[in-house]
Amino acid sequence: MxxxxxxxxxxxxxxxxxxxxxxxxxxxxxxxxxxxxxxxxxxxxxxxxxxxxxxxxxxxxxxxxxxxxxxxxxxxxxxxxxxxxxxxxxxxxxxxxxxxxxxxxxxxxxxxxxxxxxxxxxxxxxxxxxxxxxxxxxxxxxxxxxxxxxxxxxxxxxxxxKQYKNALVIYNKLLRKDSNEKTTFARVLSNIAFTKWQLNQSYNPLPELSAALNIRQKENDLWGLNSSYDYIANYYAIHNADSALHYAQKMLSNAQLLNSADDQLFALQKLIKFSAKPDRDLYFERYLKLDDSLLTARNLAKNRFALIKFETEKHKADKLALQKQNSEKTYQIIIITSVSLLTLIFGWFWYKKRQQHIKLIAEKTIKENQLKTSKKVHDVVANGLYRVMIEIENEKELDKERVLDKIEDMYEKSRDISYDNETLNLHNFQETLNNLVNSFKSSTIDIKMEGNTKALWQKVNAKVQHEITHILQELLVNMAKHSKASQVSFTFEQNNQEICICYRDNGVGLSKDAEFKNGLTNTGNRINHISGNITFETLKETGLEIKISFPIY
CATH class of the missing domain: 1.25.40.10 (Tetratricopeptide repeat domain)
Incomplete structure (x- = not known):
């Protein structure tokens, strides 16, 4: 800052x-x-x-x-x-x-x-x-x-x-030398307090941070205020979320006065973390727009300076060429040479940009393939294994042949991942969903389904059915792993040209600060792929309700 x-x-x-x-x-x-x-x-x-x-x-x-x-x-x-x-x-x-x-x-x-x-x-x-x-x-x-x-x-x-001890030695030295200059004293005092806290989380830096903040307010040191709000918000992040939110808001307002895009991004990161919906979504939207604008501006600055360098060199070359004009023949030679040189320069820049473009496309393709493969491994292998584990755990008598058949099926699907194959033609889809849901039933978990009929799925294409299978499997895996629920229900119904699925359980629900990991993030992506919507709501008494809706294609 x-x-x-x-x-x-x-x-x-x-x-x-x-x-x-x-x-x-x-x-x-x-x-x-x-x-x-x-x-x-x-x-x-x-x-x-x-x-x-x-x-x-x-x-x-x-x-x-x-x-x-x-x-x-x-x-x-x-x-x-x-x-x-x-x-x-x-x-x-x-x-x-x-x-x-x-x-x-x-x-x-x-x-x-x-x-x-x-x-x-x-x-x-x-x-x-x-x-x-x-x-x-x-x-x-x-x-x-x-x-x-x-x-x-x-x-x-x-x-x-994170070499806090070395930093502290220097800050203490500066404090002794700069004690007479108020804004400098406040900066060093603030740095010392925050560094001590980083070194020892049980240390309370608030008295010193507050003292530095008061000096900066009296001196109208806007850059210093930004730093104080940031440090205090970071401290309250693990002690008092409301206070952290308060100072993050102050930091955002102050950063806007300074027109400091970097500090606005830091403040928005904090606000996203500590705000509740819908404010969190609004802050996240602002963060993405500002981050994109800042990145664009910096890229333009880099390109602008590169062009300035090029234009400067071009101007110098032209000037030297004009100074050497002694005759028509010499002039023609210089012009030809200059044009050739410029052609080479432009060709070099074009080649470099093309190489960079090709490299970026290749890196993007690799990253997309990695993400796609990771997603498939999670859905096919991880969730599939967990489902088999649940079935083995819940069966009183183990059917060895049936278990081997399921594992072999998973093996074939995992081999297909490397070839980017997906099985999209799902027959008797209501039975597929019944089998999926029933595989998670146990002596401690009762799962009921309502509305899952053959007629419901007749107009739903295979691709959407494929996505719905993995979405429901992810919900069931998360339920079995984390919810501690004993009663689960699925309700399926059609409203005009839209199918709605309502999931309910009587488990622990979602905490306010719950983070969506790979599974639920993939679920959100799958919902987007079928132009659908998903909402999560922790019920007042106990449990969780998730509503999914998507259009019929």
């Missing part, structure tokens, strides 16, 4: 150094460089990125390595800030080739550059590299404020990698 704030500070420190360099080189002014800073400070990263690229080219012509490094480091920080972490790392690594660790005048750029490498690594969950880069940033820091900033970043990386 504080990463954007830290990047802004990093840019500010870099600006101070750039101003010093400008004073030293007034005789060799670089208008592109000045314009780049103007755009950057005006929150126009696209334009700033373009002009830093132009300024870099001018510095290259003058063989000014420090100027080139300045432009590359700024461009790297812009890329990282816009979510292009790999691009930011690439530019920072390029900047290192123009910096000399033996020269003190390069130190400001070195520490800012290593800090950017660390932040990009941390965003990519590569905490070990992040910590190494923060150490290098500290090594080349030229003032105390920079050191404190990088130490705080390093502590955050330790916290992200």
């Amino acid at each position: 504080t990463r954007l704030y830290l990047l802004i500070i990093s840019l500010f420190l870099l600006s101070c150094s750039a101003n010093q360099q400008k004073k030293k080189k007034d005789k060799e002014a670089n208008p592109f460089h000045d314009q780049a800073y103007t755009y950057r400070d005006s929150q126009k990263p696209d334009s700033a990125f373009i002009f830093f690229a132009k300024a870099k080219d001018l510095f290259l012509q003058r063989k000014d390595s420090l100027g080139v490094a300045n432009c590359l480091v700024n461009s790297a920080i812009i890329s990282t800030n816009m979510g292009d972490y790999f691009g930011g790392q690439e530019l920072s690594l390029e900047a290192l080739s123009y910096l000399n660790e033996e020269k003190k005048e390069d130190y400001t750029y070195l520490n800012s550059n290593y800090n950017n490498l660390a932040i990009a690594s941390e965003r990519l969950r590569n905490y070990d590299n992040a910590i190494k880069f923060y150490d290098l940033a500290i090594k080349f820091a030229t003032d105390s404020s920079s050191i404190l900033l990088y130490l705080n970043n390093k502590a955050n990386a330790y916290q992200g990698s």
Whole structure:
């Protein structure tokens, strides 16, 4: 949550150094460089990125390595800030080739550059590299404020990698040094309290978290408030769900004021977890839309910077070509060369995009096949085995031949999984359902059926019958495993062009925080495949009621 704030500070420190360099080189002014800073400070990263690229080219012509490094480091920080972490790392690594660790005048750029490498690594969950880069940033820091900033970043990386003891050592050190600056003191105090709680769940961080929250409210520190609401909500998540919900709502409102999409997503995750229906569904819908928008925006940013790089290189190539025009013949040669070069570049980009597209399709196909196979294994093998187990358990006299027949049938079906075969032609479907339901009856579980007639299923196609079989089997397996029910009933009826199935039991029902695992998730997917609906309702007295409806095809 504080990463954007830290990047802004990093840019500010870099600006101070750039101003010093400008004073030293007034005789060799670089208008592109000045314009780049103007755009950057005006929150126009696209334009700033373009002009830093132009300024870099001018510095290259003058063989000014420090100027080139300045432009590359700024461009790297812009890329990282816009979510292009790999691009930011690439530019920072390029900047290192123009910096000399033996020269003190390069130190400001070195520490800012290593800090950017660390932040990009941390965003990519590569905490070990992040910590190494923060150490290098500290090594080349030229003032105390920079050191404190990088130490705080390093502590955050330790916290992200769950090395809480190491994080706590740094936070305690920062608390002693930053005790006079209120917002900084609140940030460090909040981090210490939360880290102590992460280290020891019996520790109560609320007094310190509340103190930090009060300071941030008085100082109107909106970014700090976001962090406080997040920490307090996380603490209450395992102590008081209502309080966790309250602070998650505060976090969402504050994140909206800041226009921070990432923090809104964090808040919505909490609200989804602690809210009851229908609010939970609304929050989930908002989360999906925002997550999709954020991903799209970041992808556009990456593509935009790639295009800017390409256009910059194209412009430079065209300029060089025009400068070499001494005759008509030379001009023609240059044009042909330029066109060929551009064709190759476009062809290369097209080839790379096509390869990426093919790779994405292949990965998507593999994932879909894996999910499909997993679903079939669950329905055919897992639930089938459980059904056989139930029948064996409930039979007084074991019919060995019949059991072997069932296991052989399951074996054949499991072999068919790899060939993507499904048996869709179900004859005498009402008998199939009767046999399925009866296989779960026992001395302790009584199951009744009403309305399951041959006429009911005459107009229902085989594919829908197939899905209904697996849906009811999943309900029965969950009933036998989890419900502790002794009375179960199924009611089948037709309303106009729709069939309705009502399941009831007198078991323990569903808790508010119940999570749908693979089985019930597959059930929901199957209902969607047949354009149906399913609702779960825990009865007031005891038990569970599930209603399923679907159109007749």
